[in-house]
Structures are given as structure tokens and as C-alpha cells.
Amino acid sequence: MxxxxxxxxxxxxxxxxxxxxxxxxxxxxxxxxxxxxxxxxxxxxxxxxxxxxxxxxxxxxxxxxxxxxxxxxxxxxxxxxxxxxxxxxxxxxxxxxxxxxxxxxxxxxxxxxxxxxxxxxxxxxxxxxxxxxxxxxxxxxxxxxxxxxxxxxxxxxxxxxxxxxxxRKREIADKLWPMNSIEMHGIGGKTADKLEKMGIKTIGDVANASKDLLHRKLGVGGLKIHERANGIDLRMVDPDAVNEFKSIGNSTTLPEDTTDAVKVRKIITNLSDSVGRRLRRKDVYAGNIQLTIRYHDRKTVTRSSKLSHPVFTHEDILAAAWRLWEKYWNGDPVRLLGVTGMDLVEKGTAYKQLDLFAYEKDDKEHRLSGVVDDLRNKYGENALLKGTQAGNSDRSDELRDKQRRGTSLEKDFLRDELFRKK
Incomplete structure (x- = not known):
């Protein structure tokens, strides 16, 4: 041993x-x-x-x-x-x-x-x-x-x-199991609510629950919290994890090169929506939005915009990405577009300079975004698309539905020299 x-x-x-x-x-x-x-x-x-x-x-x-x-x-x-x-x-x-x-x-x-x-x-x-x-x-x-x-x-x-x-592992039953499930690292408010509806209120309840039930109701995450509640965690301390990137982005190759601003905005809108949903799923905000443009001759440019406050909504991401498009597009036909949220911060540490009314508005937007996310995750990308997002159901739209998407999950500034051992 x-x-x-x-x-x-x-x-x-x-x-x-x-x-x-x-x-x-x-x-x-x-x-x-x-x-x-x-x-x-x-x-x-x-x-x-x-x-x-x-x-x-x-x-x-x-x-x-x-x-x-x-x-x-x-x-x-x-x-x-x-x-x-x-x-x-x-x-x-x-x-x-x-x-x-x-x-x-x-x-x-x-x-x-x-x-x-x-x-x-x-x-x-x-x-x-x-x-x-x-x-x-x-x-x-x-x-x-x-x-x-x-x-x-x-x-x-x-x-x-x-x-x-x-x-120590032998102390788990006495020290951890009596605690409410929400106090367990890895369980957020939504998961705690789901557990509550299942009659699972404490960490001990999680530990002693059926693995099949947790898997069926919570997916792979259910199996993970079951292991954790029983003191099982095989992850190693990884100094190299600091060198991984941390950003969330999507890119898509267009079915045909275009200079049509309406088509471009529709694509950037959909990419922004996808990035926003992934940010919210991971409970993080983006402090920087990056736009990638690849032209017909494969020349690629990336431009980013440092934001005044971290964002998570589709509207804020789209606004920043579209400003970058209007500023940096050179007029040539475009082959690929990408939108990336960078400088990620956890929900609890993000801050925004706003008054009471803006705070209430953001809270409503966050809750509304959660409802929309659930519907799109269940029924697909086209659920609840708005005006210019939906467009007409013609051949080009069918092609767009089959666009190749690229994604990335990258680490935050911890990868910088700031945290490297000297």
C-alpha cells in the first residue's frame, strides 16, 4: 500500500x-x-x-x-x-x-x-x-x-x-454528514433544490442515496457528489493545471463566404447566445470578449474588448462582439467567425457598478436566462430564437444548422507568469 x-x-x-x-x-x-x-x-x-x-x-x-x-x-x-x-x-x-x-x-x-x-x-x-x-x-x-x-x-x-x-475519512460521518447538502463543496443552489425534492437534505443523505437515482436525476454530477460525500476523491494536486487556458468560446465555419451584414449578425448572435449559456452553466462571468474573423483567403484576425464589468448575458456578449465587428471588419468576404468570453471570474467574485434599478434588471435577466437555457438545452439551439436569430427557413438556414462549431474551455490569469514557480 x-x-x-x-x-x-x-x-x-x-x-x-x-x-x-x-x-x-x-x-x-x-x-x-x-x-x-x-x-x-x-x-x-x-x-x-x-x-x-x-x-x-x-x-x-x-x-x-x-x-x-x-x-x-x-x-x-x-x-x-x-x-x-x-x-x-x-x-x-x-x-x-x-x-x-x-x-x-x-x-x-x-x-x-x-x-x-x-x-x-x-x-x-x-x-x-x-x-x-x-x-x-x-x-x-x-x-x-x-x-x-x-x-x-x-x-x-x-x-x-x-x-x-x-x-480524516473516518470522521466524515460525524463531521460532514450532519451538514446541509448546500454546504457541500460542489453543490450549488439549483442542485440543492433538486436534492431537496428527492428527499435528500444532508450530506449524509447524499452519501447514502442510491447511486442509480442520483445518476438518473443529476447525470454524471450525481455520481461525483455521491463519491465526494463518501470521502472519495482521486484527483491529484496538479501544478501544471495553472498552465491550462480558461475561456469559453464558440466558432463556426460559414457554409459560404459572405459580406452580408445581416447574415453575419445572425451568426454572431447565435455564437453569443451559445457562449452566454455556457458561462451561466459554469457560474462564471466574462471580463473580456474576443471576436475571431477568418477571411476568404484564410487570413485570420482576433480582436478583443476589455469590458467595464464582467458579463454573462447574450445581449451583453453580442453588443461587445458586434462593436468589434463594426470596428475591425475590413470589408472582405468572411469564411469563419468566433466569439470567446475571456478573463473569467466566478459568479461570487464578479462585481458590477450599478444602481438599484440595474441590479434588479440584472437579477431578472439572470433568472430569465436560466429559463431560456433550460429550454434550449432540452429542445436544441433553435428554441426561442428571436427575430433576426430565427430568420427564414430556407436552404442556407439548413446549411447553417450543420455548421461546424468549435469550443474551448481555458484557464484564467493563473496561467500567467504571476503564479509560476520561479
Whole structure:
């Protein structure tokens, strides 16, 4: 039998707010929120300090609501340069202990310390790492220690801030199973609702449910959460995962070269719709939209637009892609078109500068998009197509239905030199 694995999940506590407090010591101990358009008291809360959370401030809530819950709330706008720098310093510190470090976001990562704990115990190493991060970067963190990724992630969430938690497989029934299913890493709100309707309320219920039932109701994801709930997770800590790309895009080769703007807009509309659905399916937003144009002579150009706020709706993606088309198309016949969402951020960390009315509008759009997505996933691409999307049912439309599509799922900025071991 091989040596038992020892994995850490290092999770920075209230990262953005903690970084701001590190730069401004007078913010220490105060209720602090990071939100867009803070000067005008608009936007939504990206993250909040634990002092703010104790007063009812929980992201992602509208800033007006946060101020109502906590009138003394201190608000700062996001400073991503600061956060990237702090993240780089944190990961460089982790690399001093083992080369087996896998960053999974700007403020968390896994470490495989199986062969790095000969001089000190895992708990001693975790304490040293935590103390160094606090002393050298003035940032709080929590560390989960377990034999696999899932359990390490669950362990790091159990004690915040500044917690160190060991979670062994033999402790799962006592420590994990009584928890509500929504508290399980990998189960979101929609899945939790589906489980609830199946009479599955706790992680223990998931663990003891029929695998066939979960597979039938939830697909492959059902089998995965069943394994996780039983403490099974064979994923290795992969330092090279950081080098994978992270973007979501679709491209299509046209049945015939064209300069017809109406046809082009219809294609870009459909590509934008597909990208939007895939973004929503993965609960991510795109901060950058890229348009690919391949001309009749196979010359290919790609142009991108950095957005003022992360987007997820078909309309926002189409608007950005169409602006790129109008600006960069040279007038020649087009052979291929592609739309890609880049600079992806998770739903919980995306922020947008908006007032109450825009917030309500986005919320409605998100819920409406979810309904449309379900219908299209069930009945196909043509379900609920609008005006110029639907067009006429002629020979060219039949050909378009058979267009070859290309997709890509790529990693975020973690692939940059920012997180490479030096």
C-alpha cells in the first residue's frame, strides 16, 4: 500500500477586504466591504470583512442594502493590482514548502505535502505557513488538512478566520454528514433544490442515496457528489493545471463566404447566445470578449474588448462582439467567425457598478436566462430564437444548422507568469 497522501487547502480569509486592511491598518477590526462605485454608494458587495458579515453584510448584496444593514460600513472599490500582488506573494511562499502547489483561484490553492513533512508534522507545517502569511503579508488564512482535495476544501471552510482543521475519512460521518447538502463543496443552489425534492437534505443523505437515482436525476454530477460525500476523491494536486487556458468560446465555419451584414449578425448572435449559456452553466462571468474573423483567403484576425464589468448575458456578449465587428471588419468576404468570453471570474467574485434599478434588471435577466437555457438545452439551439436569430427557413438556414462549431474551455490569469514557480 502506498503512502497516505497529505494535502493542504490554503484559503485566504475575506481576501480583498483583508488586503485593503493590510494597506490601511486603520481598517483593521472595522466592518469593511469591497464594492463597485463605492464613492457614489452604488454597486454590489464583492466581499466583506468578518466584522461586516457579523452585521449582516453578505456578498453579493446591493451596496444600498449593505449600508442599511450596517450604517457604519466602510466601503472601498476593488484594487485588483493589489490583490494580484498579494496573491503572487502568497503562492511564492507556498512554493517554498513543496513544488506541488495548484492555484485554483486568486486566493486559494492546494498543496501536496506528503513528501515535505519529514522534518515537521503536517499540523506544525500548517501553523508555520499560516503564521508566515500573517506575519509577512499581514493576511489571515485558513488551512484544511486531509487525504484528498475534497476533504481538504471542506476542512478549510470549517474554521474561519485563522483556522487549521484536520479532516480524516473516518470522521466524515460525524463531521460532514450532519451538514446541509448546500454546504457541500460542489453543490450549488439549483442542485440543492433538486436534492431537496428527492428527499435528500444532508450530506449524509447524499452519501447514502442510491447511486442509480442520483445518476438518473443529476447525470454524471450525481455520481461525483455521491463519491465526494463518501470521502472519495482521486484527483491529484496538479501544478501544471495553472498552465491550462480558461475561456469559453464558440466558432463556426460559414457554409459560404459572405459580406452580408445581416447574415453575419445572425451568426454572431447565435455564437453569443451559445457562449452566454455556457458561462451561466459554469457560474462564471466574462471580463473580456474576443471576436475571431477568418477571411476568404484564410487570413485570420482576433480582436478583443476589455469590458467595464464582467458579463454573462447574450445581449451583453453580442453588443461587445458586434462593436468589434463594426470596428475591425475590413470589408472582405468572411469564411469563419468566433466569439470567446475571456478573463473569467466566478459568479461570487464578479462585481458590477450599478444602481438599484440595474441590479434588479440584472437579477431578472439572470433568472430569465436560466429559463431560456433550460429550454434550449432540452429542445436544441433553435428554441426561442428571436427575430433576426430565427430568420427564414430556407436552404442556407439548413446549411447553417450543420455548421461546424468549435469550443474551448481555458484557464484564467493563473496561467500567467504571476503564479509560476520561479
Amino acid at each position: 502506498g503512502k497516505a497522501r497529505i494535502l493542504f487547502h490554503v484559503d485566504m480569509n475575506s481576501f480583498y477586504a483583508s488586503v485593503e486592511a493590510a494597506y490601511e491598518p486603520e481598517l483593521q477590526g472595522k466592518p469593511l466591504a469591497i464594492a463597485g462605485n463605492a464613492k457614489e454608494r452604488r454597486g454590489i458587495v464583492v466581499t466583506a470583512s468578518y466584522e461586516a458579515r457579523a452585521r449582516g453584510v453578505k456578498p453579493p448584496m446591493p451596496l444600498w442594502e449593505a449600508m442599511k444593514a450596517c450604517p457604519e460600513l466602510v466601503v472601498r472599490q476593488p484594487n485588483f493590482d493589489r490583490y494580484r500582488l498579494a496573491s503572487t506573494q502568497m503562492f511564492q511562499l507556498l512554493y517554498e514548502y513543496t513544488p506541488l502547489v495548484e492555484p485554483v483561484s486568486i486566493d486559494e490553492g492546494y498543496m501536496d505535502v506528503t513528501d515535505a513533512t519529514s522534518q515537521m508534522s503536517p499540523i506544525e507545517m500548517a501553523r508555520e505557513i499560516q503564521k508566515r502569511i500573517k506575519r509577512e503579508l499581514n493576511l489571515p488564512s485558513s488551512i484544511g488538512i486531509a487525504p484528498n482535495k475534497f476533504l481538504a476544501k471542506m476542512a478549510s471552510d470549517m474554521k474561519k478566520p485563522m483556522g487549521i482543521t484536520v479532516l
